[in-house]
Amino acid sequence: RKEVEQDPGPFNVPEGATVAFNCTYSNSASQSFFWYRQDCRKEPKLLMSVYSSGNEDGRFTAQLNRASQYISLLIRDSKLSDSATYLCVVRGGFGNEKLTFGTGTRLTIIP
């Protein structure tokens, strides 16, 4: 089983729609969780950290379920500029500096 698993997609979604990505992780000692987006031939950029209570940033909502070892990202009212690859990223346990990346989910917003 991969340490961090994501549906690779691609997701092709009309503009204005809501889209949800899911991610599961295998290390129950994981402490920190993030969503990054990566545009073609660019570096990953932090989209948002994911907190236990869930958190929202504008049109983006992230949820964490520690019991099920599951992370989600919801994008509402999708824009053309949301087209990118979304990477689920998990940081290891106590004192662990290493990030583990999912393989990414490719999203294309269609006009």
Added chain:
Amino acid sequence: DTEVTQTPKHLVMGMTNKKSLKCEQHMGHRAMYWYKQKAKKPPELMFVYSYEKLSINESVPSRFSPECPNSSLLNLHLHALQPEDSALYLCASSQDRVGLAGGPPQYFGPGTRLTVL
């Protein structure tokens, strides 16, 4: 400001060349990282420096040699590379909270696109 800079943006080198990649951050971060990313794959961790000391080497071949001259700079020295080493090399930095639960995110530089002929 969450800026990490990297030079050069592009590099083409032969298998006998020696070159260096450079990374700089002025956010006061004490952890810095080198990643390698191939097309359509996630970044793969190569090295981690924490407080200017090498803390993680992910079994990277010795033809890649990292160096951390000070808390703001990170170099990756390249020698006798192979064509399969062609990739995007990403530098990242983060606040360092080793020893504490949880952890801050990493911020990535724009990368150096390396081609080995």
